[in-house]
Amino acid sequence: xxxxxxxxxxxxxxxxxxxxxxxxxxxxxxxxxxxxxxxxxxxxxxxxxxxxxxxxxxxxxxxxxxxxxxxxxxxxxxxxxxxxxxxxxxxxxxxxxxxxxxxxxxxxxxxxxxxxxxxxxxxxxxxxxxxxxxxxxxxxxxxxxxxxxxxxxxxxxxxxxxxxxxxxxxxxxxxxxxxxxxxxxxxxxxxxxxxxxxxxxxxxxxxxxxxxxxxxxxxxxxxxxxxxxxxxxxxxxxxxxxxxxxxxxxxxxxxxxxxxxxxxxxxxxxxxxxxxxxxxxxxxxxxxxxxxxxxxxxxxxxxxxxxxxxxxxxxxxx
Amino acid sequence: xxxxxxxxxxxxxxxxxxxxxxxxxxxxxxxxxxxxxxxxxxxxxxxxxxxxxxxxxxxxxxxxxxxxxxxxxxxxxxxxxxxxxxxxxxxxxxxxxxxxxxxxxxxxxxxxxxxxxxxxxxxxxxxxxxxxxxxxxxxxxxxxxxxxxxxxxxxxxxxxxxxxxxxxxxxxxxxxxxxxxxxxxxxxxxxxxxxxxxxxxxxxxxxxxxxxxxxxxxxxxxxxxxxxxxxxxxxxxxxxxxxxxxxxxxxxxxxxxxxxxx
Numbered sequence: 291x292x293x294x295x296x297x298x299x300x301x302x303x304x305x306x307x308x309x310x311x312x313x314x315x316x317x318x319x320x321x322x323x324x325x326x327x328x329x330x331x332x333x334x335x336x337x338x339x340x341x342x343x344x345x346x347x348x349x350x351x352x353x354x355x356x357x358x359x360x361x362x363x364x365x366x367x368x369x370x371x372x373x374x375x376x377x378x379x380x381x382x383x384x385x386x387x388x389x390x391x392x393x394x395x396x397x398x399x400x401x402x403x404x405x406x407x408x409x410x411x412x413x414x415x416x417x418x419x420x421x422x423x424x425x426x427x428x429x430x431x432x433x434x435x436x437x438x439x440x441x442x443x444x445x446x447x448x449x450x451x452x453x454x455x456x457x458x459x460x461x462x463x464x465x466x467x468x469x470x471x472x473x474x475x476x477x478x479x480x481x482x483x484x485x486x487x488x489x490x491x492x493x494x495x496x497x498x499x500x501x502x503x504x505x506x507x508x509x510x511x512x513x514x515x516x517x518x519x520x521x522x523x524x525x526x527x528x529x530x531x532x533x534x535x536x537x538x539x540x541x542x543x544x545x546x547x548x549x550x551x552x553x554x555x556x557x558x559x560x561x562x563x564x565x566x567x568x569x570x571x572x573x574x575x576x577x578x579x580x581x582x583x584x585x586x587x588x589x590x591x592x593x594x595x596x597x598x599x600x601x602x603x604x605x606x607x608x
Numbered sequence: 609x610x611x612x613x614x615x616x617x618x619x620x621x622x623x624x625x626x627x628x629x630x631x632x633x634x635x636x637x638x639x640x641x642x643x644x645x646x647x648x649x650x651x652x653x654x655x656x657x658x659x660x661x662x663x664x665x666x667x668x669x670x671x672x673x674x675x676x677x678x679x680x681x682x683x684x685x686x687x688x689x690x691x692x693x694x695x696x697x698x699x700x701x702x703x704x705x706x707x708x709x710x711x712x713x714x715x716x717x718x719x720x721x722x723x724x725x726x727x728x729x730x731x732x733x734x735x736x737x738x739x740x741x742x743x744x745x746x747x748x749x750x751x752x753x754x755x756x757x758x759x760x761x762x763x764x765x766x767x768x769x770x771x772x773x774x775x776x777x778x779x780x781x782x783x784x785x786x787x788x789x790x791x792x793x794x795x796x797x798x799x800x801x802x803x804x805x806x807x808x809x810x811x812x813x814x815x816x817x818x819x820x821x822x823x824x825x826x827x828x829x830x831x832x833x834x835x836x837x838x839x840x841x842x843x844x845x846x847x848x849x850x851x852x853x854x855x856x857x858x859x860x861x862x863x864x865x866x867x868x869x870x
Contacts, residue, residue, distance in 0.1 A: 358703065358706075360706070486724075486725065488719070488722070488726070488727055489719070491712075492716055494706055495716070496699070498666075498668060498697065499716075501667075501688075502668075502695065502696060502778075503692050503717065503719045503720060504688050504689040504690075504692020504719060504720035505688065505692075505719070506688050544707075548707070548708075548709070549708050550708060
């Protein structure tokens with residue numbers, strides 16, 4: 291908690307203005323441009339980074355527990371691929387107006403979830419989790435094929451770079467308006483996930499056990515899936531695809547604080563926020579230009595994942 | 609153990625159930641009373657419908673026809689949480705994908721007493737620890753559950769169900785992974801629970817287990833109850849032979865019944 295606040299404050303003053311340095315308080319008090327920079331650009335960007343990290347990591351933990359599988363992440367049920375397809379679709383056929391791209395991405399993220407869900411209900415074999423996994427893989431494949439088609443027909447000069455940048459993810463153009471637009475959904479989703487964290491433990495067990503302890507597993511799983519998808523699709527609709535946060539952060543949180551979601555979930559929330567803020571600091575300061583955030587999170591995520599696997603094998607039961 | 613017939617805590621009336629329309633019914637027109645305070649064992653060949661019966665009793669499956677009553681009301685009139693306070697289940701085995709400690713896992717049993725969004729309190733933690741003490745695993749309370757042997761896991765599942773403080777305890781093959789000393793510990797625990805007024809209904813493949821502890825016995829075959837009633841009357845060679853579809857003998861040694869087969 292303290293670490294997150296420190297990182298947040300530190301990042302607020304860090305940046306290239308005009309050189310890479312920490313902004314002094316004196317300067318902030320006297321320089322109107324510095325004030326506008328901090329309030330108008332850095333603060334909304336930081337807030338989004340915080341929300342993005344929190345949502346991805348929390349949703350990742352929720353997905354992993356719901357599916358009883360530590361290798362699952364939020365993009366799992368066709369959500370990420372759906373969002374990517376939606377964004378590309380909007381860039382090519384509608385317009386690259388930020389609002390449209392975001393709504394289209396969020397819409398298709400939910401279409402992905404919905405398709406996976408209904409497909410899973412129609413599959414005639416296997417347990418519920420296996421069916422959802424299969425349906426998710428099929429729907430993701432459909433959307434990524436669709437995305438491939440869109441990329442080939444995109445205008446290589448105007449539209450393709452835009453799609454590519456969205457796919458790599460970044461927070462370079464976040465405005466207060468965007469923060470306001472995603473804030474309610476994201477906070478609501480996070481709130482639901484955090485409040486239900488005790489029951490999340492039970493939902494990681496087998497259905498018959500959860501049921502015998504007085505839960506309604508199907509309904510409560512549905513609610514948590516919806517909350518997680520809503521939070522994730524809201525943040526990635528403004529940030530683009532930012533990978534690995536939802537996979538690696540929950541692992542680190544469980545390693546540090548144990549499997550019980552009473553601690554592991556809030557830990558994921560805070561570590562996720564911290565991780566993305568620090569990655570975004572690097573994304574905007576390391577080079578004079580902007581490094582896409584998704585590249586950095588994937589880089590550090592994959593590196594820490596490898597380290598994690600080398601230090602202790604990931605335990606998958608049965 | 610009270611041999612007198614009492615009011616049933618759970619009763620099945622003409623219950624039929626099938627998993628899919630195409631397949632034959634898993635249970636057909638089954639009637640059964642579970643007397644309050646009894647220890648009832650269900651014996652039957654594989655596929656006789658024993659586990660299905662437990663899941664119907666839990667309210668996880670719903671009968672296609674017929675009624676199931678818990679004490680005085682139909683089962684479906686109870687809320688999920690109420691059933692959680694009434695009935696506990698110890699499944700045969702369970703996949704536990706994350707490294708919960710024994711204490712955390714036993715604590716899950718307290719959920720029916722918690723508000724849906726509440727966290728367990730110190731009282732719940734003590735109840736969970738006490739349940740672990742009962743099964744003799746309290747000294748490992750902070751160990752990860754995945755470091756346990758199959759038998760110890762079965763005892764931890766029992767501890768979770770004991771922490772739930774149910775009035776009706778369902779156990780599916782509770783002794784299948786247990787060695788002799790743990791079997792005797794299990795029997796001791798079940799006797800203790802029964803003495804405290806908990807009704808126990810369990811399935812088993814081992815007639816010996818039934819003989820050692822049950823007051824009542826149910827013999828099932830192909831989704832139907834062949835015989836049910838107090839153990840001494842039901843546990844006879846002709847009944848068991850019909851139940852398993854092969855010759856079974858019942859002998860007595862030092863006043864205890866033994867079930868023998870070739």
